[in-house]
Amino acid sequence: MLDGARVAFVVDGALDQPTGGYLYDRLVIEGLRARGCDVDVVNLDVRGPLASLRENTRLLRLLAPRAYDVVIIDELCHPRAAFAAALRARSSASPRLVTLLHHLAASERTGVSAKLRLALERTLLTASDHVVVTSETTARVAIAAGIAPDRITVVHPGRDRLGARAAPPARTRGAPVRLLFLGALTPRKDPLALLEAFPAVAARAVLTLAGPADRDPLYAARVLAAASRYGTRVRVTGALTDAALADELGAHDVLVLPSRYEGYGIVLAEAASHGLAIVSCDAGAIPEVVRHGEEALLVPPGDPRALEGALVRVVQDEHHLDAMQRAALRRAATLPTWADTQDAFCRAVFPTSR
Template identity: 30%
Template sequence: MNKEKVSLMLGTDSTSRGGIASVVTLLEEEGFLEQQNVRYITSHTEGSLFKKLTTGLFATLQVFWYCSFAKPAVVYVHSASGISFIRKSIFLAIARVFRCKTVFHLHGATFHHFAETESGPLLRWWIRRTLERSSTVIALSESWATFLSTYAPAATIQVIPNSVRFGMQSPEREEAGRILFLGHVGKRKGIFELLKALSLLKDSLPDIRLVICGDGELDLARKTADELGIGSNVEFLGWIDADQRAEELARASIFTLPSHDEGLPMAMLEAMAAGKAIIITPVGGIPEVIKDRENGLLVPPGDAHALAQALREILEDSSLRKILAENALRTVETRFSAPAMMEQLSLVYERLREGTNGKSGF
């Protein structure tokens, strides 16, 4: 295999927020980009509209230049839904014109809504064509692979779940009754059901504390907490960096993410690797990882009463909490180690480098 030929990888700024940035950071820190001779191009960043537009334009020019003159071995994009998909599909189209191998790595938790109900006929055609003309499409879970293979039957799909680092366990630092939420603060992540669930517990468990980490609808969430009479039980930290995230994971006794839609959330894997008891909803790829009452508790999305019941059970039963946490840690150690992900991705690169020409044309 010739690794002397450069490959391109495109995605959000690795210092940004969200799952894609976490995955890219892991690839950088594990040395994968260097090992595979990958040049990472930032195609999106946070900040002003001007900054976002110039970043996207510069990324497009770089892709065109590399494909024209350097003929990269692989052009690999990390994509979510909506505008993220539109940007990445343009990069892949440029690469196909120059007969480069392409990889589309899907991270978007709401991609099915985007592809089926939020897009008109022309955009649905473009989505399907982008998937089917990619050399490889990477899905985070079997459930997402099933959806993609139904939506784009000619697509070549491979399942590679996210991975996570270990060694974050510090049970001696856990604070009783401290519940952690990591994610975008909004309806899709179930934050309002979580606040309602907390209000159902405050009288019998007055020392309960919910720590909410993430940006989004913070003002509405604060207002909701105050209206429910739990303002003093809830702490809003906003977006936090990796060091702060590790600190909050160490202090929490429970992690919860009652989402309505998900891919395979990095926050869940990080909480499992930190040895936390998990309460989560069976959406996206989550049921392929969390088995109810084995390594976590599953509650229906949108059901505040079921969520409150699960929180009460796990808060009051320390033996159950310990068993779930230990089994969650064992699950990620077995199935979601960084070396396992690096090996799977390396095989993708090796196969594409040694295979036939990539699919060409728009």
């Protein structure tokens, strides 16, 4: 137990945002508190240069000697956290600084924007005493950015937040195959590619799009307009509660996630735990979570024709779909639970407690 350890956990904006990164943050915070830590959640909110200066000053106070035992910064804060981390005074009484890296934001950009982001991210990571990453893929990216391997710990997300099933979802032979997209309606998740590929299977499948539409409203409007062309064959739910998400997983046959990049992909592990076959992309850490040719078909990102071919295969071959669903349950049994994640995260943050 870590009774009395004082922890500041710094996040970008509100902690209750419906993304995999914030979900990870919330659950590891629960784990820290359950193990005796006194955790203060610090929400950064930067609007304009004066606010940015204020929040950097606030971070420097958190990092001052004897303020906390550990300060954990979610790397999503890097534009404003990097300078405070670099300027902090180091002493034997200074808090241990741990950065939680879901994936480098620079990985989603190109050109000058990517170089600027990488410089800021490298500043934060270099100033940290330790870096926790959520996948082996992100660990390799951090090492390529100049972070020593012995300063990195991989702590994979869990799979059982929404429960698990002993058998795949019940399916009536000959009924439409039920496809499910779970994720924000954003370019990185690429639901437009799915809607572009959907006509190839629309006669034998139905599709549900579930996820928030407020991350990129202009892109989401294009998604909603494209979905409306299919009438009742495509259903849009918006953001869902955890209970509703579990119900959707139990009512579908295939998870389709055509993401162009994932730092891990918690939804993939959750879908496997419910016995769903998976169609996704060979991008980021996705191949770490699910295996191509077993429970998943992984296609090149941004390739609607390849995505179309994978959809046709799972929709038209019920025996292959059955085999993928059974493989999904076997795969899920090998992935960590959230209790495993919380234990591993605590060991990374407090190495002397091992």
